[in-house]
Amino acid sequence: MGKRRLEDAIKKIDHPIEVSYRCFELDPNMEKDVKDNMYEALAKKYGMTIEQAKANTENIVRMAKELGLDYQMDTxxxxxxxxxxxxxxxxxxxxLMKEMTERILRAYFTESKHIGDHETLADLAAEVGLDREEALHMLAGQEMTDLVREDEALARQYRVTGVPFFLINKKYALTGAQPTETFVQALKKVIAEDEITVLNSQDSLNCDENGCEVPKRK
Structure with missing residues (x-):
């Protein structure tokens, strides 16, 4: 949801903005094959009842729906x-990182696909334009492991403890699925700080690598 709200905010701002995705695991110790469903896992983790876990999840599903996202928590x-x-x-x-990230998120939250399964991941890779066999070969080995670990180490440096987490210009941080307007205000603030105000008049001498241009007198 935070990702969608950021995207909506960027559409409202007439300024080029580059978005980079980073790796972060909420539960690095989770098994590949988990017997518990979402409600059972939440109940165990936070010491609540299944009914409470479902109620909390329903709020997330409702907020996602308002953003055009179809979360299927039951499956x-x-x-x-x-x-x-x-x-x-x-x-x-x-x-193709943006496309791959979007496809995996949709597969997980909406389509109830097993995104820990290599065959499933290879299929998703092919859908966004990657070579399926090359992706499957990569998954079978240890490629990209160091890069993921580097991102996770960077997250620890920034004291990231949850997602979503947004770092703007390595200076401002926003946590959680903030309202779209909060993203708009934050981005405008950073853009304004980065702008250079030209104080000299048009009658000044301008020089570059090709020489100097003497201002014309009217």
Whole structure:
């Protein structure tokens, strides 16, 4: 949801903005194959009842729907996401990280696909334009592991403890799925700080690598 709200905010701002994705695991110790469903896992983790877990999740589903996102929590498959992160880093080398990230998120939250399964990930890779066999070969080995770990180490340096987490110009941080307007205000603030105000008049001497231009007198 935070990703969608950021995208909506960028559409409202007439300024080029580059978005880079980073790797972060909420639960690095999670198994690849998890028997518990989302509600059971939440109940165990936070010491609540299944009914309470469902109620909390329903709020998330409702907010997602308002953004045009279709979250299917009843059938969502919990899994370890490390290999999915490796695949996004692999896609980055091909210029398709944004597309790969979006496809994995939709597969996980909406389509209830097992994004810890290599065959499933390879299929998703092919859908965004990557070579399926090349992706499958990468997943079978240890490629991209160091790059994922580097991102996770960077997250620790910034004291990131949850997602979504947004770092703007390595200076301002926003946590959680903030309202779109909050992103708009934050981006405008950074853009304004980066702008250079020209104080000299048009009658000044301008020089570059080709020489100097003497201002014309009217």
């Amino acid at each position: 969502l498959i919990l899994t370890n996401t490390f290999d999915a992160h490796r695949l996004t880093m692999f896609a980055k080398t091909k210029g």
